[in-house]
Amino acid sequence: MKNKKLFIVAVLAVILLLAVESYIYFNFSKFQKSPTHISFILTGDNLDNWDSMMAGAEDAAEDENCVVDFINCPVEYGVSGEIDSLNGALADGADIILISSIDYNAIKAYVDENDLEDKVFYVKNGIFGDSKNSVMTDDYELGIEFAKYITDNVNAKRLVLVTQTEDVNTLSQVNGIMENLTGMGIEVDYRKLSKNETKLNQSMYNLGQSGLYNGYITLDLATLTAACEAKSKLNKDLSIFSISSNIEAVYYMDAGIVNGLLFKDDYSMGYLAVKKALKSDLITADGFDTKLYYILDKNMIHTEEMEKILFPFVK
Amino acid sequence: MNLKDLKNQLERVKRASKRRSIQLIISLSFTLVSIASMTFLTFAFYTSYINKAKENAIEDNTQIINQISWNLNTYLRNMMGISDSMYYNVIKNLDLTSDTMNKEMDLLYEANRDNLISIACVSQDGALISAAPVATRKPGVDFVDQKWFSETENQIENFYFSTPHVQNMFVSSNYRYYWVVSLGRSVDLNYMGHSRKGILLVDMNYSAIEQMFAKVNESGTGYVYLIDSDGTIIFHPKQKAIYTGLYDENNLVAAEYDDGNYIESFNGQKRAIIVKTVGYTGWKIISVIPTNEITGDYNELNAFLLIIITVTVFLIVFGNIIISKIVTKPVRNLADSLKSIEDGRFNEEDIFIGGSHEIRHLGRTIKSLVSQMQKMMDERVAEQKDKRKSELDALQAQINPHFLYNTLDSVVWMIEAEKYPEAISMITSLASLFRISLSKGNNIITIKDEITHAKNYLAIQKVRYKNRFEATINVDPAIENCITIKLIIQPLIENAIYHAVGELDDDGMIEVNGYEKDGDIFIEVIDNGMGIPPETLENLLKEKSTSKGKGSGIGLWNINQRINLYFKEDYGLKIYSELDEGTKAVIHLPKMTMEEYKGGGNEK
Numbered sequence A: 001m002k003n004k005k006l007f008i009v010a011v012l013a014v015i016l017l018l019a020v021e022s023y024i025y026f027n028f029s030k031f032q033k034s035p036t037h038i039s040f041i042l043t044g045d046n047l048d049n050w051d052s053m054m055a056g057a058e059d060a061a062e063d064e065n066c067v068v069d070f071i072n073c074p075v076e077y078g079v080s081g082e083i084d085s086l087n088g089a090l091a092d093g094a095d096i097i098l099i100s101s102i103d104y105n106a107i108k109a110y111v112d113e114n115d116l117e118d119k120v121f122y123v124k125n126g127i128f129g130d131s132k133n134s135v136m137t138d139d140y141e142l143g144i145e146f147a148k149y150i151t152d153n154v155n156a157k158r159l160v161l162v163t164q165t166e167d168v169n170t171l172s173q174v175n176g177i178m179e180n181l182t183g184m185g186i187e188v189d190y191r192k193l194s195k196n197e198t199k200l201n202q203s204m205y206n207l208g209q210s211g212l213y214n215g216y217i218t219l220d221l222a223t224l225t226a227a228c229e230a231k232s233k234l235n236k237d238l239s240i241f242s243i244s245s246n247i248e249a250v251y252y253m254d255a256g257i258v259n260g261l262l263f264k265d266d267y268s269m270g271y272l273a274v275k276k277a278l279k280s281d282l283i284t285a286d287g288f289d290t291k292l293y294y295i296l297d298k299n300m301i302h303t304e305e306m307e308k309i310l311f312p313f314v315k
Numbered sequence B: 001m002n003l004k005d006l007k008n009q010l011e012r013v014k015r016a017s018k019r020r021s022i023q024l025i026i027s028l029s030f031t032l033v034s035i036a037s038m039t040f041l042t043f044a045f046y047t048s049y050i051n052k053a054k055e056n057a058i059e060d061n062t063q064i065i066n067q068i069s070w071n072l073n074t075y076l077r078n079m080m081g082i083s084d085s086m087y088y089n090v091i092k093n094l095d096l097t098s099d100t101m102n103k104e105m106d107l108l109y110e111a112n113r114d115n116l117i118s119i120a121c122v123s124q125d126g127a128l129i130s131a132a133p134v135a136t137r138k139p140g141v142d143f144v145d146q147k148w149f150s151e152t153e154n155q156i157e158n159f160y161f162s163t164p165h166v167q168n169m170f171v172s173s174n175y176r177y178y179w180v181v182s183l184g185r186s187v188d189l190n191y192m193g194h195s196r197k198g199i200l201l202v203d204m205n206y207s208a209i210e211q212m213f214a215k216v217n218e219s220g221t222g223y224v225y226l227i228d229s230d231g232t233i234i235f236h237p238k239q240k241a242i243y244t245g246l247y248d249e250n251n252l253v254a255a256e257y258d259d260g261n262y263i264e265s266f267n268g269q270k271r272a273i274i275v276k277t278v279g280y281t282g283w284k285i286i287s288v289i290p291t292n293e294i295t296g297d298y299n300e301l302n303a304f305l306l307i308i309i310t311v312t313v314f315l316i317v318f319g320n321i322i323i324s325k326i327v328t329k330p331v332r333n334l335a336d337s338l339k340s341i342e343d344g345r346f347n348e349e350d351i352f353i354g355g356s357h358e359i360r361h362l363g364r365t366i367k368s369l370v371s372q373m374q375k376m377m378d379e380r381v382a383e384q385k386d387k388r389k390s391e392l393d394a395l396q397a398q399i400n401p402h403f404l405y406n407t408l409d410s411v412v413w414m415i416e417a418e419k420y421p422e423a424i425s426m427i428t429s430l431a432s433l434f435r436i437s438l439s440k441g442n443n444i445i446t447i448k449d450e451i452t453h454a455k456n457y458l459a460i461q462k463v464r465y466k467n468r469f470e471a472t473i474n475v476d477p478a479i480e481n482c483i484t485i486k487l488i489i490q491p492l493i494e495n496a497i498y499h500a501v502g503e504l505d506d507d508g509m510i511e512v513n514g515y516e517k518d519g520d521i522f523i524e525v526i527d528n529g530m531g532i533p534p535e536t537l538e539n540l541l542k543e544k545s546t547s548k549g550k551g552s553g554i555g556l557w558n559i560n561q562r563i564n565l566y567f568k569e570d571y572g573l574k575i576y577s578e579l580d581e582g583t584k585a586v587i588h589l590p591k592m593t594m595e596e597y598k599g600g601g602n603e604k
Helices: A002-026 A047-062 A075-091 A104-113 A139-153 A168-183 A197-209 A221-234 A247-254 A266-277 A304-310 B003-018 B022-093 B102-111 B147-154 B206-218 B239-243 B291-296 B299-342 B357-416 B420-441 B447-464 B490-499 B534-539 B554-567 B594-598
Strands: A036-043 A066-073 A096-100 A120-123 A158-163 A187-192 A215-218 A239-244 A260-264 A293-296 B116-123 B128-132 B179-191 B194-205 B223-227 B233-235 B260-266 B269-277 B284-290 B444-446 B469-475 B483-485 B508-517 B520-527 B572-578 B582-590
Touching: A002 B299, A036 A047, A036 A075, A036 A266, A047 A066, A047 A096, A047 A266, A047 B239, A066 A075, A075 A096, A075 A104, A096 A266, A104 A120, A104 A168, A120 A266, A139 A168, A139 A239, A139 A260, A139 A293, A158 A168, A158 A197, A158 A221, A168 A187, A197 A215, A197 A221, A215 A221, A221 A239, A221 A247, A239 A247, A247 A260, A266 B239, A293 A304, A304 B239, B022 B102, B022 B116, B022 B179, B022 B194, B022 B206, B022 B223, B022 B269, B022 B284, B022 B291, B022 B299, B102 B116, B102 B128, B116 B179, B147 B179, B147 B194, B179 B206, B194 B206, B206 B223, B206 B233, B233 B239, B269 B291, B284 B291, B299 B357, B357 B420, B357 B447, B420 B447, B444 B447, B444 B594, B447 B469, B447 B483, B447 B490, B447 B508, B483 B554, B483 B582, B490 B508, B490 B520, B490 B554, B490 B582, B554 B572, B554 B582
Parallel strands: A036 A066, A036 A096, A096 A120, A158 A187, A158 A215, A215 A239, A239 A260, B469 B508
Antiparallel strands: A260 A293, B116 B128, B116 B194, B179 B194, B223 B233, B223 B284, B260 B269, B269 B284, B444 B483, B508 B520, B520 B582, B572 B582
């Protein structure tokens, strides 16, 4: 009788165990950790300008159990477009949002107000050190270093610092450059120029032909392009220094139009943003530059090291 | 806990381990052996399976590497074929002072434009002789300063394959830069029969190589990369990350590997490496398979194995408990039988006989042993009984002389006093007394005979004591046929006379009562003498080794001892006495008829 009871208990226990374990086995895939979903919001009218950053993010995601999708937010939609994209991504189940905003202050205020600090990472655009969830260059320090480079590589006595936008990054760069160039005996004037292409080109031409300045310092691609065009038209010995991360800027330098270029490493920023968002271990090689930018002249472009950083592999 | 406590604990565990049951030992041993075997088998199976999987993964990647090596070789051979074709079919037959190579070069370029960026022929002083497609030489660029130029010059007899670089020869349009791998060769240029050195440069489209490898890396386990003989990376899926320092690769070590399979540890990760060298170039295709990626695919298998193992362990444990319970049941039954023997129940019918042949044999053997032991014990009991009878006889032998001495003393006294009728009456009573005493040698007589004996004795003593005391005997007729040990009332009467009423003047009283109470028989002998002092009373029933004359108490001890021997210690004699009040001696006997006694009831 006792044996019979024991036998029944054993059979029931085995059946129960089999049932539980079969459930686990057949639902094995459900128990596995689903991939982290990252949405990367990139504001700009031409997504090609973000190629390097996207490549970096994709390369970083390859090592992880992670999916990255990129959302392009046109400039004309402004920060409200970014907020809509952010909310849309969250509604679609994004675990983490990476964002390169055109208006850092506004998007950060929205993020803070909605308690999204832990989910949103700021990439490239923002105030360095303002948020722990950020991957960007220290634009003020960058401005100081670029000012030193300009001082060492130009005979000009008076330069004009031009930009089309006045976001927090640009203003930090302006401050860094202005404060340090003035101290080094070079006069520098700051001008915010029109976003209208015709007006911009005309302004740049006028600044060049006025004879007031020996050169330009441009802080975005539009003003750089306008400066190069003006230099070409004026056929004057105008120095051009620029901060950019576009292949066009490299081209102008390769063509001998630009004298000095501070190139932001978008690829590394994209790569690091994903790694940081996923809290992954990062094993960097000895040569990794944590500043995330390079200051170049023409002779440096085709060196073995710089070619690999400046030129995208295959378009 | 001190050392002593620890020792005690150890001792306790040791004792407990010695008390373990056979069922526990069997189930535990079987379980351990089964689990050990199962673990070994599972481990062997799993290891073999994983190794096979690793071998398969390596085999797959080897095939992939061979395929990509073949593709790359074909591609490079094709590029070298272009170079050969240009050199041997065009340049060698061309006098540069009268002809150009532009047309042939364009044709070759157009035929291979998917894989080519440009073909160019450069003189030894860096002048551009011809190029396809037609392009403007980049201002400020001196070909002589470029790496491909100096390296090709150093390898006059061989082709030179560069590492990937951005082509920096011609003016580009639309900000377009091309990544190329340069194939350079030293050529002889003919100027009216004068030979001058030059370089034929075929810039291969790096994207062709990139696509070749990217396709392979899209699927499969691990990744494949390409290095030159110095370990410089030509292609890597994380090329850009490596160049910016965000990712690290073991390419310099890999350059030292010969073709084959290796296991290496890099940045804390174990990896299977397959190396294949590409002909002509010395380039090496490296396949990397992190071992955790191989085993990572087997998580489902691991889960399945875990299920099988847990269910099997569960079955083994339960199975072993049930089987050991069934197997050991006969042994446990036999152990229970032995326990009953241990408790003193020698019933051979209780011995379990069953189970397997060995246990049945054991049971029969134990049963036989119990039977023999029972027989031996019966014999021993019989021997003890005989011995007890001998002891009783010896005690009886102590009583008879005692009584005879006293009676004869009285008769002597009567004859001396010339009281012959009384002497005759006393001797007659004595004769009657002895008749009962003899009782055909039986020590057990009926109460009726014992009372008769007591009456005769009283008759003798009343004569002797000149009726100075009165004696009454009241015995329940219902107990007269019950048995008693003979001569146990008479010594009590004797004591009452000698130590109590015999010393009184004329109001001595002896009362003998016999009755049944609670299924037992009680016979009282009561006197109204002076009583016995407590200290004497306390020692009356204790054994005396020798008689110390009158009042030594040996008679009372004898009575008590004889009753104890015959009827166990539940029965016997008790004395109650109060000074100046009298004494009461109470005999406690089992109620038993002579027939019952003879039928074996003496063990009552």
